[in-house]
Amino acid sequence: MLGELCLEVINKPKKMSTTLVPKKAGSRSASAIASIFAIATLLLSPQFAFGQHEVDSDEGGRGPVKINGNENAFGYSQMAMMSIMQELPDINRYAWEESVALVEAISARELVPSEFVLPTAGSGPVLVMAAIAYAQPGKNVVTVAPGYTQLVRKFKEFGGDVKSVPLNEKLEYDLPAVKAAIDENTVMVYLCNPNNPTGTTVDPEALKAFIRELPPGVTAFVDEAYLELADGGLEANSMIGLVREGRDVILARTFSKVFGMAGLRVGYGIMKPDTKAKLAKYHMGGPNKLGCVAAVASLQDTMFFEESVTNYRTVRKMVTDKLDELGVEYAYPQGSFVFMKTGVPIKEFQTLMEAEQVMVGRPFPPMLDWCRVSIGTEEEMGVFLSVFEEVMKAKGKL
Numbered sequence: 333m334l335g336e337l338c339l340e341v342i343n344k345p346k347k348m349s350t351t352l353v354p355k356k357a358g359s360r361s362a363s364a365i366a367s368i369f370a371i372a373t374l375l376l377s378p379q380f381a382f383g384q385h386e387v388d389s390d391e392g393g394r395g396p397v398k399i400n401g402n403e404n405a406f407g408y409s410q411m412a413m414m415s416i417m418q419e420l421p422d423i424n425r426y427a428w429e430e431s432v433a434l435v436e437a438i439s440a441r442e443l444v445p446s447e448f449v450l451p452t453a454g455s456g457p458v459l460v461m462a463a464i465a466y467a468q469p470g471k472n473v474v475t476v477a478p479g480y481t482q483l484v485r486k487f488k489e490f491g492g493d494v495k496s497v498p499l500n501e502k503l504e505y506d507l508p509a510v511k512a513a514i515d516e517n518t519v520m521v522y523l524c525n526p527n528n529p530t531g532t533t534v535d536p537e538a539l540k541a542f543i544r545e546l547p548p549g550v551t552a553f554v555d556e557a558y559l560e561l562a563d564g565g566l567e568a569n570s571m572i573g574l575v576r577e578g579r580d581v582i583l584a585r586t587f588s589k590v591f592g593m594a595g596l597r598v599g600y601g602i603m604k605p606d607t608k609a610k611l612a613k614y615h616m617g618g619p620n621k622l623g624c625v626a627a628v629a630s631l632q633d634t635m636f637f638e639e640s641v642t643n644y645r646t647v648r649k650m651v652t653d654k655l656d657e658l659g660v661e662y663a664y665p666q667g668s669f670v671f672m673k674t675g676v677p678i679k680e681f682q683t684l685m686e687a688e689q690v691m692v693g694r695p696f697p698p699m700l701d702w703c704r705v706s707i708g709t710e711e712e713m714g715v716f717l718s719v720f721e722e723v724m725k726a727k728g729k730l
């Protein structure tokens with residue numbers, strides 16, 4: 333299957349681009365073909381397994397289980413991989429056409445005009461640009477704690493204030509409390525849905541009503557990095573409808589999570605053109621050429637998408653079933669990770685797990701005896717659960 337795809341890539345006439353000397357169909361240089369064969373050989377090697385890491389090592393023991401960074405352990409789209417291979421000989425050229433094609437593909441996915449799309453190298457830059465564009469001394473951003481802090485940290489660095497509202501007892505957003513924290517100096521509300529690190533989502537109708545009632549001059553930033561994995565997915569939960577209505581909403585999405593391309597760095601923001609112009613002042617460069625073609629291919633690869641969502645939901649349930657059996661408290665997970673109460677200070681817990689080569693998430697103040705664990709493969713999570721049980725028993729928590 334992969335061999336056939338490689339041959340197809342080599343034989344496929346390359347589209348004309350903005351090259352001064354257009355290549356004729358089938359006129360790839362010998363070195364380009366050699367490089368494609370070299371990559372194909374690598375891809376066909378048994379160790380490669382499409383980005384999935386073997387838990388067993390050759391030495392008879394097992395390798396490390398890395399479940400600390402919310403990366404996709406199931407790999408990424410083979411169609412994306414093929415598009416990268418096809419593009420490799422041409423990365424001496426800028427991504428003119430490819431970045432336009434990416435914007436068009438995103439605009440078709442989101443059903444918004446292309447003027448609403450701001451492509452970036454991962455979605456992190458959308459968060460950072462928004463922080464820089466809105467932060468001013470005396471102005472504040474309202475968010476939740478624990479929550480994802482990339483935007484609010486930058487907001488503070490650029491002279492603004494951060495107002496953090498605690499979550500409710502179900503570790504979900506307390507929207508009335510968030511609303512109460514908004515004052516005359518608030519310029520933005522940043523909410524990540526599902527929330528990182530808790531993984532909880534907010535009722536979409538309640539969130540829509542909350543955003544519609546925001547005072548003029550307060551922009552809603554909704555970070556939907558993990559939303560494809562929530563019950564009902566984007567269709568049931570996304571705030572994209574409010575952007576389409578022309579509301580003052582910035583939405584961020586990424587190819588790092590469900591699409592499994594964290595290392596490639598592709599993400600985007602969706603917002604009205606006047607908001608986009610405000611953020612774009614701080615744009616430092618969009619996704620690279622390989623990222624552009626891989627993201628477009630990923631959006632076409634519906635089979636991979638479905639598989640990725642199913643894998644996440646299946647393994648997530650396997651983890652929560654075991655936590656239920658052990659009587660461990662956790663927040664209802666709707667993203668690519670589970671946030672659980674260990675009752676052990678997180679730094680100590682990390683060290684104990686690391687001694688068994690299981691890397692778990694960092695501290696998320698103020699919940700310092702809870703732990704965030706990214707969903708890995710079934711095999712990796714099996715290892716995690718058995719080490720977890722041992723460590724928890726040794727600490728007298730089970």
Ligand SMILES: Cc1ncc(COP(=O)(O)O)c(C=O)c1O
Binds near residue numbers: 524555587594
């Ligand atoms: C909630 C949230 N938003 C944004 C990001 C940024 O990811 P990336 O820059 O890879 O798109 C992350 C990364 O973990 C995240 O958890």
